[in-house]
Amino acid sequence: MTDPRTIRIVIVDDHHMFRTGVRSELTSLAGSAAISSPATFRLQIAGEAGAVESATQVITQEKPDVVLLDVHLPGGDGHGGADVIRACAGVDSQAGVPVRFLALSVSDAAEDVIAVIRAGARGYVTKTISAEELLTAIGRVADGDAVFSPRLAGFVLDAFGAAAGEVAEIDEELDRLTAREREVMRLIARGYQYKEVAKELFISVKTVETHVSSVLRKLQLSSRHELTAWALGRRLL
Amino acid sequence: MRVDPEQTLTRPPNSPQRVAATPRVGEDGRVQTTTSSEEGAVQQPQQPQQPQPHSQAQPRTPSATHPHPQPQPAAGPLPAWRATPRPPLVRHRGDKVLAGVAAGLAAHLGLPVGWVRVAFVASSIPFGAGVVVYIFLWATMREEGSAAPVSGMPPAPVAVTAGVISTTGAPLGGAAQGAVGPEPSAAASGDSESSVSPHLHQGIDLAGLRSWLRNSNQAVVLTLLGVAALVAAAALWLGSAGFDVHAEVVVPVVAIVIGAIFFWSQLDDSSPLGGRRPVRWIWLVVGLGFTLLGLVALLVRGTNLTELWQVLGAVLAALVGISVLCAPWILRLWTNLREEQTARIRATERADIAAHLHDSVLQTLALIQRQSTDSATVARLARAQERQLRSYLDDEDSRAGTLGAALTAAMGEVEELQGVPVQLVVTGDRPMDQHLDALVKAVREATWNAVRHASPPVSAYVEVGPDAVEAFVRDHGSGFDLDAVPDDRAGVRESIIGRMERHGGTARIRRRADGTEIELRLPVGDSDTATPPPATTPTSTPAPAPVAASVTDPAPDPTAAPATPAPANTTPTAPPPTSLNEPQEQPS
Numbered sequence: 001m002t003d004p005r006t007i008r009i010v011i012v013d014d015h016h017m018f019r020t021g022v023r024s025e026l027t028s029l030a031g032s033a034a035i036s037s038p039a040t041f042r043l044q045i046a047g048e049a050g051a052v053e054s055a056t057q058v059i060t061q062e063k064p065d066v067v068l069l070d071v072h073l074p075g076g077d078g079h080g081g082a083d084v085i086r087a088c089a090g091v092d093s094q095a096g097v098p099v100r101f102l103a104l105s106v107s108d109a110a111e112d113v114i115a116v117i118r119a120g121a122r123g124y125v126t127k128t129i130s131a132e133e134l135l136t137a138i139g140r141v142a143d144g145d146a147v148f149s150p151r152l153a154g155f156v157l158d159a160f161g162a163a164a165g166e167v168a169e170i171d172e173e174l175d176r177l178t179a180r181e182r183e184v185m186r187l188i189a190r191g192y193q194y195k196e197v198a199k200e201l202f203i204s205v206k207t208v209e210t211h212v213s214s215v216l217r218k219l220q221l222s223s224r225h226e227l228t229a230w231a232l233g234r235r236l237l
Numbered sequence: 238m239r240v241d242p243e244q245t246l247t248r249p250p251n252s253p254q255r256v257a258a259t260p261r262v263g264e265d266g267r268v269q270t271t272t273s274s275e276e277g278a279v280q281q282p283q284q285p286q287q288p289q290p291h292s293q294a295q296p297r298t299p300s301a302t303h304p305h306p307q308p309q310p311a312a313g314p315l316p317a318w319r320a321t322p323r324p325p326l327v328r329h330r331g332d333k334v335l336a337g338v339a340a341g342l343a344a345h346l347g348l349p350v351g352w353v354r355v356a357f358v359a360s361s362i363p364f365g366a367g368v369v370v371y372i373f374l375w376a377t378m379r380e381e382g383s384a385a386p387v388s389g390m391p392p393a394p395v396a397v398t399a400g401v402i403s404t405t406g407a408p409l410g411g412a413a414q415g416a417v418g419p420e421p422s423a424a425a426s427g428d429s430e431s432s433v434s435p436h437l438h439q440g441i442d443l444a445g446l447r448s449w450l451r452n453s454n455q456a457v458v459l460t461l462l463g464v465a466a467l468v469a470a471a472a473l474w475l476g477s478a479g480f481d482v483h484a485e486v487v488v489p490v491v492a493i494v495i496g497a498i499f500f501w502s503q504l505d506d507s508s509p510l511g512g513r514r515p516v517r518w519i520w521l522v523v524g525l526g527f528t529l530l531g532l533v534a535l536l537v538r539g540t541n542l543t544e545l546w547q548v549l550g551a552v553l554a555a556l557v558g559i560s561v562l563c564a565p566w567i568l569r570l571w572t573n574l575r576e577e578q579t580a581r582i583r584a585t586e587r588a589d590i591a592a593h594l595h596d597s598v599l600q601t602l603a604l605i606q607r608q609s610t611d612s613a614t615v616a617r618l619a620r621a622q623e624r625q626l627r628s629y630l631d632d633e634d635s636r637a638g639t640l641g642a643a644l645t646a647a648m649g650e651v652e653e654l655q656g657v658p659v660q661l662v663v664t665g666d667r668p669m670d671q672h673l674d675a676l677v678k679a680v681r682e683a684t685w686n687a688v689r690h691a692s693p694p695v696s697a698y699v700e701v702g703p704d705a706v707e708a709f710v711r712d713h714g715s716g717f718d719l720d721a722v723p724d725d726r727a728g729v730r731e732s733i734i735g736r737m738e739r740h741g742g743t744a745r746i747r748r749r750a751d752g753t754e755i756e757l758r759l760p761v762g763d764s765d766t767a768t769p770p771p772a773t774t775p776t777s778t779p780a781p782a783p784v785a786a787s788v789t790d791p792a793p794d795p796t797a798a799p800a801t802p803a804p805a806n807t808t809p810t811a812p813p814p815t816s817l818n819e820p821q822e823q824p825s
Contacts, residue, residue, distance in 0.1 A: 128658070130694075150696055154662035157700070189662045190709045191696025196751070 007142045008046040008094070010062055012055040012084060013070040013104070018127070019048050022068065022104075025131040041139055052076030056087040065093045065142045069121065071105035071112045080112075081105075082119035089120070102141045104134075113155055118220050123147025140194075145209040146216035153188035156215055177215060184211040328378045338374045373462075461495050468494075489534035496527030529553070597625055617656035624649050640673050640706070641666040644699055647681040657688035657695060665701030667761070672740040673706065676759045679744065680708045682732040683755040687712035701761075708757040733757070 009026075013019050023045055046062040049055035052075035059067055067088075069081040076083030081103055091099050101121040105112060113124055122141045125134065126149055137147040148156070160177050177185065180201075187197045194212075198205045326345040328337035339357055343350035361367035468491045499520050529552060536548045601622040608614045628645070641663045648661045667673070680697060687695045692713055699708045733755065737744040742759035 150660055150662045150698065154664045154698065158664040186698075186700065189664070189700075190698040190754070191660060191694060191711045191713075196749075 006042045006044050007066060007138060008044045008062070008064040009066045009068060009138060010047045010049065010055070010058055010064040011045065011068045012049045012058075012073065012081070013068070014050045014073055015070075016050065018070075019050070022134075023048070026135065029131045029135055041142070043135070043138070050074075052080070052083045052087070055084045059084070059088045059099060060091050063091065063094045064099060065095065065097075066138050067099060067101045068104050068138070069101045069116070071103055071116050079115060079119075081121070082115045085116070085119040085121060097144070100141045100144065102137060102147060104129075113152060114159075114219075117152075117216070120220065122216065124152045125149045126151065140209070143209075144213075146212045148185070148188050148212055148215070150189045150191055153185045156219060157182065157185050157189060160218070177218070181211050181215050184208055185215060188212075326378055328375070335371075336375045338371055338378060341378055342374065461498055464494055464498065465491060486535065489531040492527050492531030492534065494531075496524040496529070496531060499524030499527060529556070593629060597629075598622060613656060617653075620656070620658055621649075621653050624652065638669055639666045640669055640677070640699070640701060643669055643674070643677045644680065644697070647677050648684060648697060651681060651684045651688060655685070655688040659684055659688065660694055660696040661699075662696070663699045663701070667701050667706075672742070672759055672761070675736050675740040676706060676708060676742065676757060679733045679736050679757055680710060682736075683708075683710040683757070687753070687755075704760060706759045706761055708759075709754055710757075711752060711754040713752040 011019050011022055013022075026043055027045065046064045047058040049058045050073075052073050054075075055067075055069075055073065067084075069084060071081045073080040073084065076087070081101075085101050088099055093099050101116075103113075103116040103121040103124040104127055105116075105124070106127045117124060122144070123137060123146055125137055125147060129137070129149070140147050156177070183201060184197055187200055188194075192200065194208045195205050197208045201208075324344050327341050329340035329344065334354070339353045340350050342348075343353040346353070357367040357371055359367065360370070468487060472487050501524075529549075532552050533545065533549050536552065601618050605615050605618050608618070628649075644661060644663055648659045651657075652659055669677075680699065684695060684697055687710055695710070695712045697708065697710045699706065734744040737757055737759065740759060742757060744758075745756045747754045747756065
C-alpha cells in the first residue's frame with residue numbers, strides 16, 4: 001500500500017455528458033492525495049467509448065484493469081453492456097489478469113441487473129453513487145472482488161428466496177445462499193459498507209468480500225428459475 | 238305451442254314442483270294429468286288442441302323410457318331463485334329420447350313432456366318445422382349436468398328464457414310460411430333437414446359442434462329468428478291483403494339473408510384487432526350453405542332436379558371464381574388494415590409518452606434552468622422528477638395496494654419534502670393492511686427523522702418474511718441526540734415505538750459509531766393478535782409503557798452489541814440494558 005498502484009479504467013457510456021462528469025469527478029478525487037482510505041491507488045482513465053463496437057475496440061486496445069460499463073448501449077446485439085462483456089471475454093489487462101467490469105447504470109430494472117451480472121460483471125452500482133463510493137468500488141473490482149449496491153443485495157435476497165427464509169445447507173449449493181451470505185446481503189441491503197458489515201458480524205473485511213464474491217458467483221451460475229422469472233417479471237424497488 | 242308464452246308467464250310460482258311429478262303418459266297413449274285442479278285448469282284449454290290431430294304420432298313418445306320424468310332437475314336449481322319460478326331451460330340427461338330437449342322444454346314450460354313430444358312430432362310432419370325448432374333448441378340449450386353450478390345459474394337462464402319466448406314465435410313463422418305457400422322447394426328443404434337431423438342425434442354426440450353453437454353469440458341466433466318471423470309475418474299479411482306472395486322467392490331470399498347474418502356475425506366477432514376470437518368455421522359453413530341453398534332455390538324455381546344440379550354447379554363455379562378473383566384484393570386490404578392498426582397503436586403510445594414527458598420532464602427541466610443557481614433546489618427537483626419517471630416506467634399503478642408501493646410513496650414524500658435522497662430497498666411484498674400501514678408510517682417517521690437530523694446517505698431496507706416484516710432505517714450522521722431534540726424524542730416514542738407496539742410489533746433504536754439505525758419488526762400472518770389502532774390520534778393515547786421497545790446505545794461498547802446478526806428476532810429483551818440516555822424507558 002505504500003507504493004500506490006495505478007488502476008487504468010475505461011468509461012463506456014453513451015451519454016457524453018455523463019462520461020465527462022465521471023471523468024472530472026474521478027480525476028479530481030483521485031488527484032487530491034488519497035482523500036479517503038480506500039483510494040490507495042492512482043487512477044488513470046485510459047479511454048472512453050459510447051457504443052458496443054467502439055467499446056470493444058477500446059478495451060481490447062487499451063487493456064484496462066476496470067471498465068465502467070453502462071448497461072444500456074447502442075449497437076451490438078441489442079444487449080448493451082452484456083454484449084461488450086461477451087465480446088471482451090478473454091481480454092487481459094496489462095497486469096495479466098482478466099479485464100473486470102463494473103456495471104454502472106441509471107436503471108434499477110432487474111432484467112438489466114441480471115443480464116449484465118450473468119454476462120460477467122463484477123459489480124453493479126447505480127449512477128447516483130457518490131464519487132468516493134465509486135472509487136472504492138473501482139478498487140474493489142480491480143482486486144477481483146464483487147461490488148453490490150444495496151439494491152443488488154435486495155435483489156439477491158429476493159431472487160434466492162433468502163428473504164423468505166430459505167438457506168442453503170451446504171456452501172456449494174448454487175441455488176441458495178448460506179446463512180452467513182444471507183446476513184451479509186441483508187446488511188448490505190440495509191446500507192452498510194463492507195467494513196461496517198465486517199464489524200457487525202465480527203469478521204474481517206476480507207471475509208465479507210469473500211462472501212460477496214461467492215454470492216456473485218451464485219448469481220452468475222445459478223439456474224434457479226426464480227432468478228430469471230423474477231428478473232423478467234419484476235423490477236427492483 | 239302458441240299459447241305457451243302467455244301461459245307460462247302467468248303460472249303461479251309454486252307450480253314447477255308439482256309439474257315435476259305431474260306428467261304421466263298412460264299406456265293407451267293418452268296423457269293423464271295427475272296434478273291438482275289448479276294446474277289442470279291452467280292446462281285444460283290446450284289439451285284438445287295438441288294431442289288430438291296427431292294421435293297417429295303417439296308411438297314416438299315412448300313412455301317406458303321415462304318412468305319418473307324429472308323430479309331431480311326441477312327440484313335442484315329451484316330454491317336458488319325462488320323469485321322466478323320457472324326451472325332453467327336445460328336439456329335433461331336422464332329422461333331423454335333423442336337429446337332431452339323435449340323433457341327440458343316441458344319442465345321449463347310446465348307442460349307434460351308427452352305433449353311437447355307430440356307437438357314436436359306433429360309439427361314436423363307437414364313441413365319439418367318441429368325438426369328445425371328441435372335442432373335449434375338442441376344447439377342452444379345446455380345439458381343439465383354440464384351447466385354451470387347453481388351459483389352461476391341465475392344469469393344464464395334469464396337469457397335462455399328470453400330466447401325461448403322469442404323462439405316460440407319462430408316455429409309459428411315457419412309453420413305459417415308453409416301454410417301460405419306449400420311450395421315444393423320449401424317442402425324439399427324441410428324434408429332434407431328432417432332426414433339429416435336424426436342422424437345427427439342418434440350418431441356421434443357431436444359435443445364439439447354443439448358447444449361451438451352454444452358458445453356462439455346468441456344475439457345472432459335471435460336475430461336470425463327475428464328475421465324469419467318478420468318475413469313470415471309480412472308474407473302472411475301480404476297474402477291476406479290479397480297480394481300474390483311468391484313463396485318461391487321469399488323463402489330463398491330469407492335463406493340468403495340468414496346465411497349472410499351467419500357469415501357476417503363472424504366478421505363482427507373477429508374484426509377488432511384482427512381476430513381476438515377465433516372465427517367459428519361452422520358458422521361460416523352454415524352461412525355459406527344457407528346462402529348457396531337460397532341462391533339455388535331462387536334460380537331453380539319450378540324446374541326439375543337435373544337442372545338443379547346444373548344450377549348448383551353454376552352457382553358454385555361463380556362463387557369460386559369470384560372468391561379467387563377477390564382473394565388477393567381482400568388479402569391486400571387486410572394486410573393494409575393490420576399495418577394501419579399497428580401504426581395507429583404505435584402513434585397513440587408515442588403520443589401518450591410524449592404527453593407524459595412534456596407534462597413532467599420538460600416542466601422540471603425548465604424549472605431547473607430557471608433555478609440553476611440554487612443547487613439544493615436543483616437536486617430536489619431532479620430527484621423528484623427521477624422518482625416520478627421511475628414510477629411511470631415501472632408501471633407503479635399495477636402494484637397499487639401493496640406494501641412496496643406504499644413504502645415507495647412514503648419515501649418519495651419524505652424525499653420531496655426534505656430534499657434528501659433516501660435509498661429504499663424492499664424484498665418481497667404483500668398486500669397492505671392496517672398493521673402494515675402502521676409500519677409504513679413508522680418507517681416514514683424514522684426516515685423523516687433521519688433526513689432531518691442526520692446526514693445522508695439514508696437507507697431504508699424492508700424485508701417481507703414469512704412471519705414478520707422487518708424494517709431498518711439507517712443514517713450516517715452523528716446520531717440524533719434524543720435529549721437535545723425533545724420534540725423528536727416524543728416523535729420517536731410515539732410515532733415509531735408506540736405505533737409499532739399498538740400493532741403488535743417492536744421497535745429498537747441502535748446507535749452506532751457512524752450513525753443510527755432504527756429497527757422495526759411487525760409479525761404478520763393469520764395469528765396476528767394486535768389490537769386495532771387508535772394510531773391516528775397519538776395525543777389521545779398516553780405514551781405507552783415501552784415494554785418491548787428499548788432505546789439502547791451499544792456503540793460505545795461493541796462487545797455489548799448482540800452477536801446475532803438478526804437483531805430483530807431478539808428485539809424485546811436482547812439488547813443489553815446499556816441505555817445511557819433514556820433510563821426511564823428501560824423495561825426493567
